[in-house]
Amino acid sequence: MHSTPYVANKPRNTETRDELRARIPGWGADLDPADRPSYPREKLAPFHTGAHWDFPEQQPGAENREHSIEHDIVPPVFGTSVPLKGVSGAIRRHAYASYSEGRAAHWLLLILGDRVDAWESHLRSFASARPDNPVTETGVLAEKSAHGVASRFGVKRSDINHQWLDPLIVGGPWVAAGGVAFAITRKLVRRGR
Amino acid sequence: MRAMVYRGPYKVRVEEKDIPAIEHPNDAIIRVTRAAICGSDLHLYHGMMPDTRVGTTFGHEFIGVVEKVGGSVQTLSPGDRVMVPFNVYCGSCYFCARGLYSNCHNVNPNATAVGGIYGYSHTCGGYDGGQAEYVRVPFADVGPSLIPDWLEDEDALLMTDALATGYFGAQLGDIVEGDTVVVFGAGPVGLYAAKSAWLMGAGRVIVIDQLEYRLEKARTFAHAETYNYNEYDDIVVEMKKATDYLGADVVIDAVGAEADGNFLQQVTGTKLKLQGGSPIALNWAIDSVRKGGTVSVVGAYGPIFSAVKFGDAVNKGLTLRMNQCPVKRQWPRLLEHIRNGYLKPNDIVTHRIPLEHIAEGYHIFSAKLDNCIKPLIVPNAS
Ligand SMILES: NC(=O)c1ccc[n+]([C@@H]2O[C@H](COP(=O)([O-])OP(=O)(O)OC[C@H]3O[C@@H](n4cnc5c(N)ncnc54)[C@H](O)[C@@H]3O)[C@@H](O)[C@H]2O)c1
Numbered sequence A: 001m002h003s004t005p006y007v008a009n010k011p012r013n014t015e016t017r018d019e020l021r022a023r024i025p026g027w028g029a030d031l032d033p034a035d036r037p038s039y040p041r042e043k044l045a046p047f048h049t050g051a052h053w054d055f056p057e058q059q060p061g062a063e064n065r066e067h068s069i070e071h072d073i074v075p076p077v078f079g080t081s082v083p084l085k086g087v088s089g090a091i092r093r094h095a096y097a098s099y100s101e102g103r104a105a106h107w108l109l110l111i112l113g114d115r116v117d118a119w120e121s122h123l124r125s126f127a128s129a130r131p132d133n134p135v136t137e138t139g140v141l142a143e144k145s146a147h148g149v150a151s152r153f154g155v156k157r158s159d160i161n162h163q164w165l166d167p168l169i170v171g172g173p174w175v176a177a178g179g180v181a182f183a184i185t186r187k188l189v190r191r192g193r
Numbered sequence B: 001m002r003a004m005v006y007r008g009p010y011k012v013r014v015e016e017k018d019i020p021a022i023e024h025p026n027d028a029i030i031r032v033t034r035a036a037i038c039g040s041d042l043h044l045y046h047g048m049m050p051d052t053r054v055g056t057t058f059g060h061e062f063i064g065v066v067e068k069v070g071g072s073v074q075t076l077s078p079g080d081r082v083m084v085p086f087n088v089y090c091g092s093c094y095f096c097a098r099g100l101y102s103n104c105h106n107v108n109p110n111a112t113a114v115g116g117i118y119g120y121s122h123t124c125g126g127y128d129g130g131q132a133e134y135v136r137v138p139f140a141d142v143g144p145s146l147i148p149d150w151l152e153d154e155d156a157l158l159m160t161d162a163l164a165t166g167y168f169g170a171q172l173g174d175i176v177e178g179d180t181v182v183v184f185g186a187g188p189v190g191l192y193a194a195k196s197a198w199l200m201g202a203g204r205v206i207v208i209d210q211l212e213y214r215l216e217k218a219r220t221f222a223h224a225e226t227y228n229y230n231e232y233d234d235i236v237v238e239m240k241k242a243t244d245y246l247g248a249d250v251v252i253d254a255v256g257a258e259a260d261g262n263f264l265q266q267v268t269g270t271k272l273k274l275q276g277g278s279p280i281a282l283n284w285a286i287d288s289v290r291k292g293g294t295v296s297v298v299g300a301y302g303p304i305f306s307a308v309k310f311g312d313a314v315n316k317g318l319t320l321r322m323n324q325c326p327v328k329r330q331w332p333r334l335l336e337h338i339r340n341g342y343l344k345p346n347d348i349v350t351h352r353i354p355l356e357h358i359a360e361g362y363h364i365f366s367a368k369l370d371n372c373i374k375p376l377i378v379p380n381a382s
């Protein structure tokens, strides 16, 4: 006795409509694929989106806004959170100005910009009234109140085998920066002797 | 105002920021009453989304009260209780006019390959998000809706992303009556997708994850059969066995870029950021679905290439469907389903965290501690 897929249509062992309706509230309420909210994917006429313009008014500040070179214009509305600044800003501006979204260089530069941004920001924070504090900012204090040990062990989770990398990713640059600072200081001290 | 602020990978804190201003005549400023942390925020938190700037406020799931409106706003007034879709969109461009709200062309200078999303990096437009006391909401006449009186705050909040996305994910599967539907991921999105698959007439719903407490929720909340992939040598073979070696008719990837289950993919994808994400769940989906079947992808991936088994998808004749969810398109139907008692969104909420403790909230949700499924954020001003 062969089963589907080796033969065309052996009935599958699923529950009947009535059984499913009895067990699952709302079963089949959206049975008709043509009567689902995202069907068809694109449709023109019936949408009343609330827009009362053909093209939105322009938000001020577009002149210097970094943008993808796949855009013909800076779109009329955009976010204004954290404008480009510092070395990371220069890297990011270069990524936007030089490479389309189709190029790996575009994204790799943006990722480099992110790493540089984090380092710049940590350094800047040390000169501020509120230096970065990896203990409070990583939320690790929750390990105790949120049962860090019991949540992880004896529960068949496999993400434990790489979670140990997280503190290295967070702490690595700090340790490295400390090491570099130590080496430079030692050199200076020696030279000063 | 108090606002969550990103300080670099795995680090966030609460800072004092200026209350956002009206920057465009159709803007509104919303005082946030409830926000949430989404699985998508974890990709930002882990530093995986290109152009995530230190100082940005995250948060694309929020509801609140209208504080102020710009000169051209017609439909909202101060004092209105509103829910806001996670998409920033204009309502009038080529894509919005066709219902592709998540693919709007008028709101994101930084990229053409994605629309606008609140608090979701500059790659998604550079907007600050709602894990704060106040947030700027562009196109106030387009995105936000009044919250119906009968709808509870937490249920309204979940409509702004997780619920709408799960429901949309099931729709992308083009489920027909009797289909066997497999859902990878038992997070909020996967749980809602599994639950929605039944509404569309699925004959069997199977949910796969590695977190037992979430699989338990998949059984009780979503009435699903469950598999912990860590208990099996090869979850793909297991899915073949579970379907008489046919494969599932529809598979939904509700995991996205940080999928686990393969150390090398995990480390290259999510720790070293050498891929646009670790496509383990997507590859399992491609291999578990039957030939001619449909894979629905609502899990999020970064814009860099990732090692997807595309050849199998071609050779199996699969239909791959995917998008960021056009949230507001789902709302009328979802409201009906909630009203009829078919869906109770806040059944999956596990944590309600004061904004001031958001760093702990991120850590708990990210490391999956304390049986966390969906953490909500309660701003001080609410
Ligand atoms: N398309 C959209 O519009 C949209 C909207 C919201 C969220 N998302 C995306 O959906 C995904 C899920 O979001 P969420 O809030 O449910 O996140 P979540 O982190 O709470 O859930 C992800 C789940 O996947 C599980 N998982 C990890 N690897 C797996 C594997 N190989 N197989 C099966 N399960 C695995 C995890 O244990 C976890 O339970 C994220 O990628 C998020 O970015 C997309």
Ligand SMILES: [Zn+2]
Residues within 6 Å of the ligand: B038, B039, B040, B041, B060, B086, B161, B162
């Ligand atoms: Zn989200």
Ligand SMILES: [Zn+2]
Residues within 6 Å of the ligand: B089, B090, B091, B092, B093, B094, B095, B096, B097, B103, B104, B105, B106
């Ligand atoms: Zn648009």
